[in-house]
Amino acid sequence: xxxxxxxxxxxxxxxxxxxxxxxxxxxxxxxxxxxxxxxxxxxxxxxxxxxxxxxxxxxxxxxxxxxxxxxxxxxxxxxxxxxxxxxxxxxxxxxxxxxxxxxxxxxxxxxxxxxxxxxxxxxxxxxxxxxxxxxxxxxxxxxxxxxxxxxxxxxxxxxxxxxxxxxxxxxxxxxxxxxxxxxxxxxxxxxxxxxxxxxxxxxxxxxxxxxxxxxxxxxxxxxxxxxxxxxxxxxxxxxxxxxxxxxxxxxxxxxxxxxxxxxxxxxxxxxxxxxxxxxxxxxxxxxxxxxxxxxxxxxxxxxxxxxxxxxxxxxxxxxxxxxxxxxxxxxxxxxxxxxxxxxxxxxxxxxxxxxxxxxxxxxxxxxxxxxxxxxxxxxxxxxxxxxxxxxxxxxxxxxxxxxxxxxxxxxxxxxxxxxxxxxxxxxxxxxxxxxxxxxxxxxxxxxxxxxxxxxxxxxxxxxxxxxxxxxxxxxxxxxxxxxxxxxxxxxxxxxxxxxxxx
Amino acid sequence: xxxxxxxxxxxxxxxxxxxxxxxxxxxxxxxxxxxxxxxxxxxxxxxxxxxxxxxxxxxxxxxxxxxxxxxxxxxxxxxxxxxxxxxxxxxxxxxxxxxxxxxxxxxxxxxxxxxxxxxxxxxxxxxxxxxxxxxxxxxxxxxxxxxxxxxxxxxxxxxxxxxxxxxxxxxxxxxxxxxxxxxxxxxxxxxxxxxxxxxxxxxxxxxxxxxxxxxxxxxxxxxxxxxxxxxxxxxx
Numbered sequence: 166x167x168x169x170x171x172x173x174x175x176x177x178x179x180x181x182x183x184x185x186x187x188x189x190x191x192x193x194x195x196x197x198x199x200x201x202x203x204x205x206x207x208x209x210x211x212x213x214x215x216x217x218x219x220x221x222x223x224x225x226x227x228x229x230x231x232x233x234x235x236x237x238x239x240x241x242x243x244x245x246x247x248x249x250x251x252x253x254x255x256x257x258x259x260x261x262x263x264x265x266x267x268x269x270x271x272x273x274x275x276x277x278x279x280x281x282x283x284x285x286x287x288x289x290x291x292x293x294x295x296x297x298x299x300x301x302x303x304x305x306x307x308x309x310x311x312x313x314x315x316x317x318x319x320x321x322x323x324x325x326x327x328x329x330x331x332x333x334x335x336x337x338x339x340x341x342x343x344x345x346x347x348x349x350x351x352x353x354x355x356x357x358x359x360x361x362x363x364x365x366x367x368x369x370x371x372x373x374x375x376x377x378x379x380x381x382x383x384x385x386x387x388x389x390x391x392x393x394x395x396x397x398x399x400x401x402x403x404x405x406x407x408x409x410x411x412x413x414x415x416x417x418x419x420x421x422x423x424x425x426x427x428x429x430x431x432x433x434x435x436x437x438x439x440x441x442x443x444x445x446x447x448x449x450x451x452x453x454x455x456x457x458x459x460x461x462x463x464x465x466x467x468x469x470x471x472x473x474x475x476x477x478x479x480x481x482x483x484x485x486x487x488x489x490x491x492x493x494x495x496x497x498x499x500x501x502x503x504x505x506x507x508x509x510x511x512x513x514x515x516x517x518x519x520x521x522x523x524x525x526x527x528x529x530x531x532x533x534x535x536x537x538x539x540x541x542x543x544x545x546x547x548x549x550x551x552x553x554x555x556x557x558x559x560x561x562x563x564x565x566x567x568x569x570x571x572x573x574x575x576x577x578x579x580x581x582x583x584x585x586x587x588x589x590x591x592x593x594x595x596x597x598x599x600x601x602x603x604x605x606x607x608x609x610x611x612x613x614x615x616x617x618x619x620x621x622x623x624x625x626x627x628x629x630x631x632x633x634x635x636x637x638x639x640x641x642x643x644x645x646x647x648x649x650x651x652x653x654x655x656x657x658x659x660x661x662x663x664x665x666x667x
Numbered sequence: 668x669x670x671x672x673x674x675x676x677x678x679x680x681x682x683x684x685x686x687x688x689x690x691x692x693x694x695x696x697x698x699x700x701x702x703x704x705x706x707x708x709x710x711x712x713x714x715x716x717x718x719x720x721x722x723x724x725x726x727x728x729x730x731x732x733x734x735x736x737x738x739x740x741x742x743x744x745x746x747x748x749x750x751x752x753x754x755x756x757x758x759x760x761x762x763x764x765x766x767x768x769x770x771x772x773x774x775x776x777x778x779x780x781x782x783x784x785x786x787x788x789x790x791x792x793x794x795x796x797x798x799x800x801x802x803x804x805x806x807x808x809x810x811x812x813x814x815x816x817x818x819x820x821x822x823x824x825x826x827x828x829x830x831x832x833x834x835x836x837x838x839x840x841x842x843x844x845x846x847x848x849x850x851x852x853x854x855x856x857x858x859x860x861x862x863x864x865x866x867x868x869x870x871x872x873x874x875x876x877x878x879x880x881x882x883x884x885x886x887x888x889x890x891x892x893x894x895x896x897x898x899x900x901x902x903x
Contacts, residue, residue, distance in 0.1 A: 549750070551798050555793070558793070562782075571764040583764035585779055606734055606766030607734065607763055613728070647724055648731055649729040665729045
């Protein structure tokens with residue numbers, strides 16, 4: 166039994182504008198879509214006779230409608246804001262959502278002409294909490310989870326689960342709220358849907374309405390022979406839907422290798438806090454996509470596009486910050502903590518000497534997430550949960566050479582026998598690297614001068630260490646100084662403390 | 668499976684099931700597997716809180732005795748749980764791998780962080796708050812000097828933040844101090860202060876402060892632990 170979820174995004178372009186400028190939330194808003202073959206490039210190119218493509222609910226209440234000119238719309242609503250959105254932005258948003266929705270089903274598909282997405286959730290509902298009222302256990306919870314995922318990313322949607330893609334889409338597009346259709350209930354629900362759902366030519370829809378046919382049930386009763394010629398090329402699709410033949414496979418969406426999310430800002434950002442606000446939005450989207458594809462990020466690249474007019478001479482109008490991650494991470498909070506630590510470690514003036522107009526967050530090296538099977542009888546280790554994000558944050562803040570584990574190095578010179586390596590590096594511990602005499606636990610990077618030659622008897626003496634690689638007259642002795650067992654370097658009359666045994 | 672059926676299964680399996688992440692901290696105290704020292708400590712081990720290990724030797728960057736005690740805590744933790752991690756905040760970059768290996772510490776499960784002194788305080792709180800470690804040791808000298816130069820939190824503020832983080836995460840935080848780093852305006856809010864002096868084959872230990880008043884004001888000699896350290900310090 167096949168089950169398909171359709172997600173219809175309402176006011177997609179209005180949501181895109183509000184995501185790039187949260188100040189427009191609640192304001193009456195209209196959008197003009199600019200296409201590759203022409204259209205205003207930005208708001209400054211709008212003319213009074215430019216037609217609107219999409220309007221927000223607030224603008225609708227003021228009487229603004231899609232298809233009106235800007236001048237007509239402004240006459241109805243003085244506070245109307247008009248913004249321009251490129252058609253590619255909607256396509257990228259749909260692709261981004263399709264990736265995120267891979268968390269709910271193995272196959273997703275984009276219906277770009279209808280601002281909708283399809284997810285094949287066959288056999289996936291049981292992974293969600295079952296409700297006694299569900300015909301297929303878990304589908305109500307699955308519906309809610311999908312809706313929350315899409316709304317959490319800043320969009321508005323209606324969701325429907327049905328036996329086929331066209332039925333699911335038709336129900337989602339015509340219903341006021343999200344719903345689950347029990348298996349086999351498609352025909353009875355379809356009968357009540359309006360004919361406008363068929364996406365016919367306007368003249369055909371008008372003709373049907375003049376005939377008094379307003380629902381699919383009424384259309385079903387019309388003679389097929391005469392209806393077919395009137396519907397033209399769409400007749401096969403319409404008849405298949407009326408006959409509940411909705412078995413077309415989904416056109417599978419193939420995500421791109423590199424994950425990238427971008428936000429164009431309406432006003433230049435000059436401080437870190439507003440930048441972190443923008444980065445939070447980008448991290449939410451990237452995290453949802455990584456989660457959908459079961460991937461983690463091994464490196465993050467942040468590209469800041471600067472205002473050309475204010476960039477100092479000799480500087481490029483963009484800055485790229487690369488953040489390698491010692492352990493792959495994928496959650497929003499972890500990604501944001503790493504970026505925050507990295508930005509705070511840099512000098513703002515050098516990082517962005519001019520206001521930022523666009524921010525791009527890229528994951529150039531996604532890696533497969535190693536899922537670990539949990540045990541019912543052994544609790545999960547605290548370090549396994551928390552160490553990865555902490556390492557990423559500390560490395561971003563301090564640099565890779567300042568965080569890690571110590572390892573023994575196959576050298577004779579004392580200062581070369583210990584080094585710090587990234588945590589998780591596999592290295593073989595060889596007991597031959599540790600001598601049978603007492604080893605120091607501390608070695609000073611800068612030796613301490615001894616005020617006077619120590620009087621106590623040396624316990625151990627090392628001389629001519631590594632003589633084949635370096636010429637040195639210094640020798641090391643181990644002796645007690647002021648309550649500590651120290652390694653003292655003697656060179657002629659000079660004595661310096663190099664390390665301590667404890 | 669319905670929720671009732673699942674409950675029946677869980678009941679039948681009994682107490683072997685753990686839900687979620689292991690409880691923070693595990694045991695309420697950290698025994699050091701050093702019988703003479705454990706006998707001296709109240710509750711037979713270090714508390715899951717902030718403990719100051721004050722080395723009384725005046726020589727800087729050495730922390731003699733305090734380092735031994737901290738290494739004993741790390742060794743005991745690594746032996747008790749094969750998955751447990753510890754951390755050491757080492758702003759002076761003095762920790763040395765051969766000595767740690769000889770002391771029985773698992774280098775693969777000891778995270779060493781070497782922050783610059785002006786960032787060390789924030790890094791220390793972040794590490795303790797992460798709940799990833801059973802024991803966190805911190806070399807305090809350069810942190811105290813940074814705060815004296817007004818480039819970091821005052822030490823008592825740092826210790827209070829560490830105490831709150833340790834209480835939430837169940838971590839044992841060991842602050843290694845030396846005489847030069849303890850010019851303090853007010854006592855640090857630690858759960859325990861242990862003063863240590865090192866001799867050739869023993870530690871002289873005194874506990875002048877314990878949060879419940881179980882102090883040991885007289886210095887007690889604790890012989891150095893035998894075992895991993897095959898060398899001059901382990902005398903027959």
